Amino acid sequence: MIKVLKAGLETSIQDYPGRIGYWNQGFPPSGPMDSWSFRFANVLVGNQPGAAGLECQFLGPTLFFDADTVIAVTGADMRPALDGEPFPMWQSVAVRARQTLALGAARVGGRAYIAVAGGFANEERLGSRSTFNKAGVGGIDGHSIKAGQDLPVAEGRGTPGLLVPNEHRPDIRTDRTWTIEVCAGPNDDWIDDAGKKRFLSSAWTLSAKSDRTGFRLQGPEWTFTEKAYNKPKEHGSLPSNIIDHGYPLGAINLAGQTPIILVNDGPSMGGFINPYTVPSAAFWKLGQARPGEHLHFRLVSVAEAQRMAKQIAERCVREILVNA
Amino acid sequence: MVKQVLAPLPGLFYRKPSPDAAPFKQEGDPVAAGETIGLIEAMKSFFPVEADVAGTLARFLAQDGDTVDADQAIAELE
Numbered sequence: 001m002i003k004v005l006k007a008g009l010e011t012s013i014q015d016y017p018g019r020i021g022y023w024n025q026g027f028p029p030s031g032p033m034d035s036w037s038f039r040f041a042n043v044l045v046g047n048q049p050g051a052a053g054l055e056c057q058f059l060g061p062t063l064f065f066d067a068d069t070v071i072a073v074t075g076a077d078m079r080p081a082l083d084g085e086p087f088p089m090w091q092s093v094a095v096r097a098r099q100t101l102a103l104g105a106a107r108v109g110g111r112a113y114i115a116v117a118g119g120f121a122n123e124e125r126l127g128s129r130s131t132f133n134k135a136g137v138g139g140i141d142g143h144s145i146k147a148g149q150d151l152p153v154a155e156g157r158g159t160p161g162l163l164v165p166n167e168h169r170p171d172i173r174t175d176r177t178w179t180i181e182v183c184a185g186p187n188d189d190w191i192d193d194a195g196k197k198r199f200l201s202s203a204w205t206l207s208a209k210s211d212r213t214g215f216r217l218q219g220p221e222w223t224f225t226e227k228a229y230n231k232p233k234e235h236g237s238l239p240s241n242i243i244d245h246g247y248p249l250g251a252i253n254l255a256g257q258t259p260i261i262l263v264n265d266g267p268s269m270g271g272f273i274n275p276y277t278v279p280s281a282a283f284w285k286l287g288q289a290r291p292g293e294h295l296h297f298r299l300v301s302v303a304e305a306q307r308m309a310k311q312i313a314e315r316c317v318r319e320i321l322v323n324a
Numbered sequence: 325m326v327k328q329v330l331a332p333l334p335g336l337f338y339r340k341p342s343p344d345a346a347p348f349k350q351e352g353d354p355v356a357a358g359e360t361i362g363l364i365e366a367m368k369s370f371f372p373v374e375a376d377v378a379g380t381l382a383r384f385l386a387q388d389g390d391t392v393d394a395d396q397a398i399a400e401l402e
Binding site: 009010057058059104105106107110176208209210211290291292293 | 331332333334335336365366367368369391393394395
């Protein structure tokens with residue numbers, strides 16, 4: 001068991017790829033936003049890459065270990081400390097019973113991941129241990145962890161002293177600027193040429209009104225094709241309204257003039273167009289971006305997006321690790 | 325002695341509890357230990373920036389609406 005002394009900011013148990021197969025009933029996949037860092041945390045401690053671990057957001061938790069184990073911390077730098085001593089990231093480390101791990105505020109990036117040998121053993125709901133706060137499903141009692149809770153851990157054997165080499169870690173930006181891949185569509189034909197050009201050439205500011213449901217962007221105006229104006233009334237009154245349809249995960253959903261990227265805990269349907277879609281291989285960047293930072297979008301083909309996802313998956317394996 | 329008040333997490337800094345309200349503190353105001361001098365917004369939530377010691381608010385180092393990093397100095401108390 002691991003006791004939660006301080007919960008941090010909506011720290012939650014997630015697994016990868018999350019709750020797959022229930023999108024048609026409104027259940028998003030949930031899971032870690034930066035699944036690159038998350039998978040490496042698990043691989044470091046000898047788990048399957050998708051085993052249940054903790055996602056820490058902007059402000060990390062403080063955890064008390066009641067048994068010896070092996071853990072790893074990856075992703076955002078929240079200056080982890082074990083019994084007050086600096087704790088190395090991107091490494092598997094032996095932790096003794098009665099030691100305390102404390103994460104602070106994120107200095108670089110937005111989300112850190114903690115994996116424990118064996119993984120968390122909370123009950124599966126709809127095939128996943130991931131927490132979906134909005135519906136109260138998964139995690140511990142359906143929600144983010146709380147101070148005083150005991151987190152169950154499965155039996156596991158990790159090897160301390162393993163390290164993810166620098167060149168295999170995600171490049172978490174420190175210059176407040178990100179280039180995020182997007183695929184065109186499904187509704188790019190509702191945006192006129194000037195609007196498409198503006199979208200791909202502008203810096204979009206990530207709003208603080210962003211969470212695991214949606215990432216709100218601030219930027220220039222959108223302009224539309226004839227299709228957005230000349231449509232049956234039931235589509236709705238705004239140019240970006242469309243008769244309710246299914247949303248892809250990663251959709252850049254245009255609510256009036258405000259684009260919102262629908263992320264891990266996002267909605268599965270609604271009445272706005274989705275001119276572009278962020279592929280899952282670029283989600284890690286969203287997970288590490290912070291409010292006020294600038295996003296630029298780069299158009300890629302679906303084939304290229306799939307290639308990127310494959311390259312990340314091929315990295316997150318035991319063979320990549322070296323001795324610390 | 326000058327004491328800095330640091331941002332508890334990264335996000336957007338605000339000096340006011342809501343857009344139409346007066347700022348929590350003006351430069352020159354007294355501040356009690358634990359008192360809120362501003363807010364930081366992240367993940368659709370607002371978090372108080374609290375002074376951990378009492379003093380007089382000498383000056384703000386971050387402006388209303390600024391993007392701040394964790395542990396960035398927000399204000400100086402004297």
